Structure formats: structure tokens, C-alpha cells
Amino acid sequence: MxxxxxxxxxxxxxxxxxxxxxxxxxxxxxxxxxxxxxxxxxxxxxxxxxxxxxxxxxxxxxxxxxxxxxxxxxxxxxxxxxxxxxxxxxxxxxxxxxxxxxxxxxxxxxxxxxxxxxxxxxxxxxxxxxxxxxxxxxxxxxxHGFCANCGTATQVGKAGWMRACPGCARAHFPRTDPVVIMLVTRGNSVLLGRSPGWPEGFFSCLAGFMEPGETMEAAVRREVWEETGVRVGAVSYLASQPWPFPGSLMLGAHGQATSETIEIDPEEIAEAIWVPREELAEVFAGTHPRLLPARDGAIANFLLKNWLADTLA
Structure with a gap:
């Protein structure tokens, strides 16, 4: 991209x-x-x-x-x-x-x-x-003030970029957790979801943490299926964004859905909907009667705007 x-x-x-x-x-x-x-x-x-x-x-x-x-x-x-x-x-x-x-x-x-x-x-x-x-x-x-290996209080080193354990000599370094965030499309529509606790009308791209031993593509397919029951076929990488809330790396991907029927897992997501391109344009223009756009500055907002502008490639 x-x-x-x-x-x-x-x-x-x-x-x-x-x-x-x-x-x-x-x-x-x-x-x-x-x-x-x-x-x-x-x-x-x-x-x-x-x-x-x-x-x-x-x-x-x-x-x-x-x-x-x-x-x-x-x-x-x-x-x-x-x-x-x-x-x-x-x-x-x-x-x-x-x-x-x-x-x-x-x-x-x-x-x-x-x-x-x-x-x-x-x-x-x-x-x-x-x-x-x-x-x-x-x-x-x-x-991370204490060693995950032995529980001893750790000491700061390398100008704040590591913590050393005086008990077992382990060195600990700042971590980043990879998260997939998906622009899932089918034809002229995009799949959006709303998490529990979000303001009413606030929708964004689906997202979820990657698991050990999992590729980005597999994580995209798994997360979309778990949250909405929608199957995804081809997956391609688009862009990444550090998201320090508290310490994630958002991996933006484009997933092409192979099914349409939505069956949400209410423990994972409050609501999911297909939004046609024309309605998404209204969302970003602030004229949609129900939906609010993804947070300005977030990668979901970035991906959706580029999809609208046909500038993903």
C-alpha cells in the first residue's frame, strides 16, 4: 500500500x-x-x-x-x-x-x-x-517491575530499554503485541463491528490479537469467523500502526469475504453489519442517520478512507 x-x-x-x-x-x-x-x-x-x-x-x-x-x-x-x-x-x-x-x-x-x-x-x-x-x-x-521468571525486582538498563534481573540474570525488553485489524469486503460492502461498551452508532473494522504459531492471514480468518460467522478467503497486507494503548502493533489487512450471513458471538462483539460504499461515504460526511465513523487517526479510519478513495493498492 x-x-x-x-x-x-x-x-x-x-x-x-x-x-x-x-x-x-x-x-x-x-x-x-x-x-x-x-x-x-x-x-x-x-x-x-x-x-x-x-x-x-x-x-x-x-x-x-x-x-x-x-x-x-x-x-x-x-x-x-x-x-x-x-x-x-x-x-x-x-x-x-x-x-x-x-x-x-x-x-x-x-x-x-x-x-x-x-x-x-x-x-x-x-x-x-x-x-x-x-x-x-x-x-x-x-x-514489568518484577522478573517474570523468578519474581525479583528488576533494574533499568540501556537508557530505559531493558530491565535486568539481579536474581536470575534474565534480561527483559519492551514488548509489542501484534493485532490484526481487518478491512473485510464483499462486493461493494464492508464489514464493520461494534464492541460492547462503545458509544451507540460507533462502528469500526474488526480486530483481534494474533496467537502463537499463527500467521497474519490465519488470524484474520479466525477472528472474523469467531466474531461474526463470516468466512474470509484471500487476505493481503495493507499497512501497520503502532497503537500504544497500551502496547500493540496493528497489522492492517484486506480480507475478501466468501460468505455474507452474520452470526455474532455476543461475548466477542455487540453488533456487526455490512455497510455499502455509498452509506460509508455518508458516515464520513457526517450525514448518516445512525452510524458514526471510526476514530480519526486510528488505522481503521485510515483503511476505510483509502477503500472509499480506491487507493488501497
């Missing part, structure tokens, strides 16, 4: 500087800027059109500093500052749509911690890659 790397969080061109992770003596000579993250929310600038990178190692007594990469000979770090006593706490925290913003007096005027899913389409590709990387790896640190 020729437009693959224009998907949100893709194609930022970040210099991840793996060499600096192995050479702390060089890293220590570089100027530093930090992306502060509060409960997974990046610090945004006053205009809300870019990240707010703060000079130096801010809030050095909090969290684990993680080297994101190098920009013009400046080392860019991320730091989890969830321990800050911020203002702006809200019941919307963690909700499907979280418009709340949190601030702290020691941060630059006008800046605020904002939900990444709401801000991702406002960011440049580089800022989006920085934010996605920061959110993913900091969440991994939050949930």
Missing part, C-alpha cells in the same frame, strides 16, 4: 539512537529535553498542536527516564510523572473519550497533559512517533 506510512504514528523518521543506549558516557555529553507523561498523557504545548519538550531532566525524582532518540544532537527522553499532584482531575479520566486536561505550576505556562487519542491527529509525524513510543515503553515499565 503506497500510502502506508502516512498512517498516524507512522513515518516520523525518529532517530532512535540505539548506539547511545549502549554508550552512556556519550549520552551524558548531550543536551537533554524531556517529554513528561502523566498517566499516559503527553505534555502538549499551549496551542495544542505539538508536544511540549522541556529542557533538562525535569522531575528527576519521579519515574524512569527513557531515551526516545536524538534530534539535532539533543537527546530526547520520556519520563513518567504520574506521581505529580496535578490540577484538572476529572471523572473523564480513562474514558473512551477523555477531553480533560491536567496542569502543574512547575511546567511551562499554557501546557497541559492531554489524552493522546484526542491529540494524535494534531501532531506532526515526528511528534506522534515520540508520543507513541513514550506511552508504550513507559507503560511497559509500569507493569
Amino acid at each position: 503506497r500510502h502506508a506510512e502516512t498512517v498516524t504514528f507512522g513515518g516520523g523518521g525518529l532517530d532512535r539512537s540505539e548506539d547511545l543506549r549502549r554508550h552512556p558516557e556519550i549520552l551524558e555529553t548531550l543536551p537533554v529535553r524531556t517529554l513528561a507523561m502523566w498517566r499516559g498523557k503527553p505534555l502538549m504545548n499551549a496551542a495544542r498542536d505539538g508536544l511540549a519538550l522541556v529542557d533538562g531532566h525535569v522531575f528527576a525524582d519521579l519515574g524512569t527516564p527513557v531515551l526516545l532518540g536524538r534530534i539535532e544532537e539533543t537527546a530526547i527522553f520520556a519520563r513518567d510523572v504520574s506521581g505529580l499532584d496535578v490540577s484538572g482531575l476529572s471523572d473523564a479520566l480513562g474514558a473512551f473519550l477523555d477531553p480533560s486536561e491536567q496542569t502543574h505550576p512547575d511546567l511551562p505556562n499554557g501546557t497541559a497533559f492531554c489524552e493522546l487519542r484526542g491529540m494524535m491527529t494534531h501532531l506532526t509525524p515526528l511528534d506522534a512517533e515520540l508520543a507513541a513510543t513514550a506511552r508504550g515503553v513507559l507503560e511497559w515499565h509500569r507493569t
